[in-house]
Amino acid sequence: MLKIENLTMKFGGVVACSSFNAEVKRGQIVGLIGPNGAGKTTVFNVITGVYKPTEGQITFSPREGEQHRLVGLKPDRIAQLGICRTFQNIRLFGQLSVLDNIFIGNHLRLRSNVFSSVLRLPGYTAEEREIYEKSMYLLEKIGLQDFRNEKASSLPYGMQRRLEMARALATNPKLLLLDEPAAGMNPQETNELIGFIQEIKEEFDLTIFLIEHHMEVIMEISEKIYVLDHGVLIAEGSPGEVQRNEKVIEAYLGVG
Amino acid sequence: MRDKRRTDLIALAALVCTVVVLLLANRYLDDYKIRIINLSGIYVTLGLSMNLINGFTGLFSLGHAGFMAVGAYTVALLTMPIPMKEMNFFFQPIVPWLANVEVGFLPALLAAGLISAFLGVLIGAPVLRLRDDYLAIATLGFAEIIRVVFTNTQSLTNGALGLKGIPNYTNTWWSWGVAFFTIWFVSFLIRGSYGKAFMAIREDEVAAEAMGINLFKHKVLSFAFASFFAGIAGGLLASLLGTIDPNMFRITLTFNILLIVVLGGLGRIAGTVVAAVIVTVMMEALRFLDESINLGFIQLKGIPGMRMVVFSIILILVVLLRKEGLFTRLKGRESSYAEN
Numbered sequence: 242m243l244k245i246e247n248l249t250m251k252f253g254g255v256v257a258c259s260s261f262n263a264e265v266k267r268g269q270i271v272g273l274i275g276p277n278g279a280g281k282t283t284v285f286n287v288i289t290g291v292y293k294p295t296e297g298q299i300t301f302s303p304r305e306g307e308q309h310r311l312v313g314l315k316p317d318r319i320a321q322l323g324i325c326r327t328f329q330n331i332r333l334f335g336q337l338s339v340l341d342n343i344f345i346g347n348h349l350r351l352r353s354n355v356f357s358s359v360l361r362l363p364g365y366t367a368e369e370r371e372i373y374e375k376s377m378y379l380l381e382k383i384g385l386q387d388f389r390n391e392k393a394s395s396l397p398y399g400m401q402r403r404l405e406m407a408r409a410l411a412t413n414p415k416l417l418l419l420d421e422p423a424a425g426m427n428p429q430e431t432n433e434l435i436g437f438i439q440e441i442k443e444e445f446d447l448t449i450f451l452i453e454h455h456m457e458v459i460m461e462i463s464e465k466i467y468v469l470d471h472g473v474l475i476a477e478g479s480p481g482e483v484q485r486n487e488k489v490i491e492a493y494l495g496v497g
Numbered sequence: 498m499r500d501k502r503r504t505d506l507i508a509l510a511a512l513v514c515t516v517v518v519l520l521l522a523n524r525y526l527d528d529y530k531i532r533i534i535n536l537s538g539i540y541v542t543l544g545l546s547m548n549l550i551n552g553f554t555g556l557f558s559l560g561h562a563g564f565m566a567v568g569a570y571t572v573a574l575l576t577m578p579i580p581m582k583e584m585n586f587f588f589q590p591i592v593p594w595l596a597n598v599e600v601g602f603l604p605a606l607l608a609a610g611l612i613s614a615f616l617g618v619l620i621g622a623p624v625l626r627l628r629d630d631y632l633a634i635a636t637l638g639f640a641e642i643i644r645v646v647f648t649n650t651q652s653l654t655n656g657a658l659g660l661k662g663i664p665n666y667t668n669t670w671w672s673w674g675v676a677f678f679t680i681w682f683v684s685f686l687i688r689g690s691y692g693k694a695f696m697a698i699r700e701d702e703v704a705a706e707a708m709g710i711n712l713f714k715h716k717v718l719s720f721a722f723a724s725f726f727a728g729i730a731g732g733l734l735a736s737l738l739g740t741i742d743p744n745m746f747r748i749t750l751t752f753n754i755l756l757i758v759v760l761g762g763l764g765r766i767a768g769t770v771v772a773a774v775i776v777t778v779m780m781e782a783l784r785f786l787d788e789s790i791n792l793g794f795i796q797l798k799g800i801p802g803m804r805m806v807v808f809s810i811i812l813i814l815v816v817l818l819r820k821e822g823l824f825t826r827l828k829g830r831e832s833s834y835a836e837n
């Protein structure tokens with residue numbers, strides 16, 4: 242579904258990621274781990290078009306027999322193709338309501354033009370009703386239906402994380418990128434999160450690529466793991482293989 | 498959903514009240530007061546137009562005087578009777594394709610809006626594609642350029658001489674009819690998916706783009722609507738005053754509108770409407786500041802521009818006392834750095 246080939250990203254003198262290769266297969270949950278500053282978020286930023294890589298190719302195949310080269314595309318185009326993400330430092334539409342945040346996630350699939358939205362023509366209102374119902378469903382799924390009229394920025398941290406995921410789901414992604422979804426969560430919340438990720442994967446037929454610091458999360462749900470250190474891929478394989486890998490142990494327990 | 502219904506009811510009640518007030522005003526008030534009522538309506542349209550772009554979409558445009566000038570000249574040249582044109586253009590004859598045109602007020606207003614929107618897209622597109630930080634400067638420059646161009650295109654605008662004898666079509670029904678149309682348009686726009694997308698862009702561009710919102714397309718759309726309404730308001734003003742010249746459309750005009758938007762609250766519709774009326778009335782009420790004041794025992798010489806000073810101070814106070822401030826509400830600057 243997603244193939245990253247020979248990806249290099251330099252910021253001036255800083256090489257955030259160098260000659261990185263990875264593949265995410267349809268229906269998999271794939272993990273990306275590594276110490277702080279290893280270049281994990283940079284990989285996500287390049288996939289989603291926030292940065293144009295210095296070198297390398299990324300191909301995305303939302304359906305069998307359909308291939309898109311992502312390098313050079315704008316973030317909104319990539320989202321329309323079916324890749325959506327969450328952010329490590331939550332980026333909600335803070336002044337807007339919880340419901341509106343999810344509502345906006347649907348905007349990219351809207352077919353009506355702006356005039357039919359202002360005139361509230363039947364085509365638009367039918368679409369809006371659908372969006373509203375879908376948004377309410379997603380709100381219930383993350384248990385925030387009672388908070389739908391609150392400002393997004395007023396929610397506690399854990400809820401904001403869930404809201405960000407629901408907003409990403411509203412875009413109907415095929416591939417979901419999660420950047421440290423368990424950051425700042427306690428063990429119980431983390432457990433719930435694991436269940437939640439597996440649940441949405443089944444229900445929405447997703448493929449998931451996930452960055453995580455919590456080892457227990459990544460080890461439990463990933464089928465395959467890539468390990469980055471200083472922008473270099475130092476290991477890849479099943480959770481068991483990666484856990485036994487000496488370079489990985491060194492990167493995590495050593496100086497870094 | 499229920500909230501929306503309540504807002505609709507309040508809006509309807511406000512509409513009915515306005516109609517009643519206008520009926521009574523037209524009957525009992527003198528011309529001077531009617532003119533203030535007209536100006537209030539026009540400023541409502543202008544305030545909402547600027548709030549759409551500066552308040553709801555989080556861009557910063559200072560081009561309103563320019564778009565108003567475009568609208569004003571469009572309406573003036575399209576509605577002015579043919580003999581009147583000949584009298585105005587004694588210095589140099591008007592361009593032939595305009596010499597024999599005279600259309601009704603409504604088509605002229607629409608033309609004013611459309612031409613203004615077209616120009617808005619023309620200057621907005623390059624800036625909005627690259628760095629919208631520069632939109633304020635680009636639009637400010639545009640407004641000044643329009644003024645200079647209109648001063649020098651003698652056979653099109655009659656240059657610095659201006660235009661006199663523009664038919665006075667604008668009455669309270671026109672000015673407030675357009676105001677209510679604008680209120681309706683902006684409210685429904687904001688309530689719908691596109692308006693929410695505008696606000697998403699204001700809140701966080703990186704996130705909005707990651708959610709599949711085409712930033713350029715939506716910014717241009719918002720800017721085009723804002724220019725459209727500014728053009729129409731300019732047309733109403735021209736037809737209200739009957740006389741226009743390029744120097745009416747200076748930066749101070751934009752500044753008045755900015756004051757309305759800031760007083761009324763960025764991204765607030767009802768607040769803008771109220772602020773528009775208050776600022777218009779105050780602008781007249783404080784006129785004495787610019788004139789000489791006779792306190793009986795002492796004669797204070799008037800200081801022209803004193804009104805503007807008072808307004809500037811009000812603007813500064815509002816910005817300082819509102820915790821969120823003018824610029825932070827517009828856009829979190831840090832959001833353009835996509836570290837995470």
Ligand SMILES: Nc1ncnc2c1ncn2[C@@H]1O[C@H](COP(=O)(O)OP(=O)(O)O)[C@@H](O)[C@H]1O
Pocket residue numbers: 252255256257275276277278279280281282283284835836
């Ligand atoms: N926009 C940027 N400009 C300059 N340097 C950056 C930028 N984004 C990331 N970096 C650098 O790239 C490296 C990797 O960062 P990041 O991908 O955020 O790491 P991780 O997510 O693994 O903690 C860091 O050294 C960081 O400072």
Ligand SMILES: [Mg+2]
Pocket residue numbers: 281282283329837
């Ligand atoms: Mg990171």
